[in-house]
Amino acid sequence: MIEADVSQLSELGNYSGSLSDRVYHAIRDAILSLRFAPGVVIRKAPICERLQVSRSPVADALRRLSEDGLVDIVPQSATRVSKLSLRVIREQSFLREALELAAVARAAELRSEQQLARLARNMRHQRFLVEDLDFAEFYKFDEEFHDLIFECCDISLLAPTVESVSLQVQRARLLLLPEPGRTADTVDEHDAIFAAIREQNPAAAVNAMRSHLRQLIKRLEPLERERPEMFTT
Amino acid sequence: MIEADVSQLSELGNYSGSLSDRVYHAIRDAILSLRFAPGVVIRKAPICERLQVSRSPVADALRRLSEDGLVDIVPQSATRVSKLSLRVIREQSFLREALELAAVARAAELRSEQQLARLARNMRHQRFLVEDLDFAEFYKFDEEFHDLIFECCDISLLAPTVESVSLQVQRARLLLLPEPGRTADTVDEHDAIFAAIREQNPAAAVNAMRSHLRQLIKRLEPLERERPEMFTT
DNA sequence: ACTATCATACTAACATGTTAGTTGACTTAA
DNA sequence: TTAAGTCAACTAACATGTTAGTATGATAGT
Structure with a gap:
């Protein structure tokens, strides 16, 4: 039940587009570079705090990542970085x-x-x-x-x-x-x-x-x- | 600037999963069956009223459809059913x-x-x-x-x-x-x-x-x- | 008559409050 | 000791209020 280390997320300034887009790419990069290790739990609140945004763009980004197969969302429960298969x-x-x-x-x-x-x-x-x-x-x-x-x-x-x-x-x-x-x-x-x-x-x-x-x-x-x-x- | 006819949407009861999922599939089916014609404008408010849900699941569904290439979202402006190409x-x-x-x-x-x-x-x-x-x-x-x-x-x-x-x-x-x-x-x-x-x-x-x-x-x-x-x- | 400007109305995007479902720990009884 | 039941804490999902950007149409100036 290890938690993702949000300090590994890049600043949003490195990305462009809507807030959702930038949050999406920031998390995506962290996952693809393995700075967010496969299997760790992702919590919205620390990400909001780290990136200084509200829950909306973060929730949106995580939904998109789940469609990419990079995170697994358990409804009403938890979100975690998907493992390799x-x-x-x-x-x-x-x-x-x-x-x-x-x-x-x-x-x-x-x-x-x-x-x-x-x-x-x-x-x-x-x-x-x-x-x-x-x-x-x-x-x-x-x-x-x-x-x-x-x-x-x-x-x-x-x-x-x-x-x-x-x-x-x-x-x-x-x-x-x-x-x-x-x-x-x-x-x-x-x-x-x-x-x-x-x-x-x-x-x-x-x-x-x-x-x-x-x-x-x-x-x-x-x-x-x-x-x-x-x-x- | 023709508008989509929301009465063409199926009731949500025909689908399963979260509210977002059901809204997504209802709109998706309408687009794939051409009941929502290519090029027409989709407005959130009439969809919310028709399906009796709030804007959140509708906005979510439309974002997913835009990733599928079935709708085009113009930021801060309008959403329309994508044309065939x-x-x-x-x-x-x-x-x-x-x-x-x-x-x-x-x-x-x-x-x-x-x-x-x-x-x-x-x-x-x-x-x-x-x-x-x-x-x-x-x-x-x-x-x-x-x-x-x-x-x-x-x-x-x-x-x-x-x-x-x-x-x-x-x-x-x-x-x-x-x-x-x-x-x-x-x-x-x-x-x-x-x-x-x-x-x-x-x-x-x-x-x-x-x-x-x-x-x-x-x-x-x-x-x-x-x-x-x-x-x- | 035509163009440029500005005000208005409408939209998606974002923020935040609320609800309901899941988890896990603690208690209690066998 | 263990199994089941309960409850509190936490989560994603959903609802709704707010902001900011876009388009349209009226108006004024040429």
């Missing part, structure tokens, strides 16, 4: 893989020269940042790489959707980040995907993307044994 | 196709005899209902057919996800229902998919599923010209 992560990965494979196959067929140029520019940034060991910035370009592939096949509206359905995965990925050399490997995998798109070879693109995405679930499975307190039984 | 529908269909093709391929490989039996039973129901012209009931078994395929490859948690991401599609589908003979064709298409799963032939299953799903978008495109007032420009 290998089952959920596996299913979310299945969806993500299905979509990204279909996308990359089409991207390899349809990409324009301009889109290819943007991918090439993104790859240059990636290589640069990995040498610089700037992981936070690298993470942004990793996301952009996948978004650019969506743009190649005209499905950029799905980028936020696939993000919202991969939230559990995102949280789990953080536990794997410290692995040395992983980012360098990631760039190599992206490079293989990029090359296949450049050569307009859909089959190769699919294979490269598949082995890239399967790295995650492969690395994740040993984790349940290492950190059982974070997972549902 | 061929772009959104096309992208949602892309996601759905990617997922269902990956699922059916795996289902054809992995399905147990028991799962096959459940699919067979569902097919028998479908044929029966189509002869009876019971479209509402048929619709349920259509959905169950796809859900059963998800179960074959252990991704049943994704069923609600794919539903929530196909809401625009669902609304559009209603406009196509009156086409004569469509349900009979649907059963034939399902039968082809079922046969491929029975024979454990993934490639055939994928092809059958693809031509099944593409029926929708094919029939939808002429619709934008017929009913332009329902679509965004």
Whole structure:
């Protein structure tokens, strides 16, 4: 029955939009970064005090997070940060893989020269940042790489959707980040995907993307044994 | 600036869960069934009066619907039922196709005899209902057919996800229902998919599923010209 | 007649008071 | 000692009052 440490919440000034939006993102970031540990109880009152807002935007934010599957609300009782579930992560990965494979196959067929140029520019940034060991910035370009592939096949509206359905995965990925050399490997995998798109070879693109995405679930499975307190039984 | 006709809302007694949940589903059903037409303005006050609830659960429900993409909220101003967008529908269909093709391929490989039996039973129901012209009931078994395929490859948690991401599609589908003979064709298409799963032939299953799903978008495109007032420009 | 400005009315967003359901501890009886 | 029953404290859910931002329409100035 451990309680979330509200001092881990960022100030609202770091976010934009309505009060509800800002509270939502502040709590969301705390959960996704594991500063709010899986399983801890979230109380509204301390959050209101910490962020200097009333209960309305906080209640609203928590309802939205419960739809994202990041918190579990027990009616009339309590709200807590949801635990990780290998089952959920596996299913979310299945969806993500299905979509990204279909996308990359089409991207390899349809990409324009301009889109290819943007991918090439993104790859240059990636290589640069990995040498610089700037992981936070690298993470942004990793996301952009996948978004650019969506743009190649005209499905950029799905980028936020696939993000919202991969939230559990995102949280789990953080536990794997410290692995040395992983980012360098990631760039190599992206490079293989990029090359296949450049050569307009859909089959190769699919294979490269598949082995890239399967790295995650492969690395994740040993984790349940290492950190059982974070997972549902 | 036409206003939604709140008398089209079902009584809350037809639903279960919290007050917010019930209000959410009542409005959602009205939108998905097109009783709330795309583009009309939704006012909170008449809804509160009609359903005999306060503004809180209504505001909550509308926020959730805006996340589903079924209503557009203009801050401090107005809320209206979102219009259909061929772009959104096309992208949602892309996601759905990617997922269902990956699922059916795996289902054809992995399905147990028991799962096959459940699919067979569902097919028998479908044929029966189509002869009876019971479209509402048929619709349920259509959905169950796809859900059963998800179960074959252990991704049943994704069923609600794919539903929530196909809401625009669902609304559009209603406009196509009156086409004569469509349900009979649907059963034939399902039968082809079922046969491929029975024979454990993934490639055939994928092809059958693809031509099944593409029926929708094919029939939808002429619709934008017929009913332009329902679509965004 | 046309445009710019301002007042008014209306809305969603936010704050806060109230209700009802759940939990867990304490008591009491077997 | 343990099991059941009761009660107090706490929670989310709901109701309602308040604030602030937006749109519309009237009016005044050109």
